[in-house]
Amino acid sequence: MAGRNGSWKRTRLSTKINEKLARKGLTKTELAATIGISQSQLSQIVYGKKSGPASERYLKMILEYLGIKEGKNKIA
Secondary structure: OOOOOOOOOOOHHHHHHHHHHHHHOOOHHHHHHHHOOOHHHHHHHHOOOOOOHHHHHHHHHHHHHHOOOOOOOOOO
């Protein structure tokens, strides 16, 4: 699987997560370390390139940490 490098389509969820990170002054690397995953895994989950029970659990942790309400937010 190729890396992000601008080739993955942005989603509403990825945009919302990136905005929250910017507001909090956090990087994806810092968020990934806080959650306990690699930055690569974080990106794959945020952009919907990785799915499954573990990815859904990490996504919930990401949303909770950033204070994003789940509502319709699902892995794309």
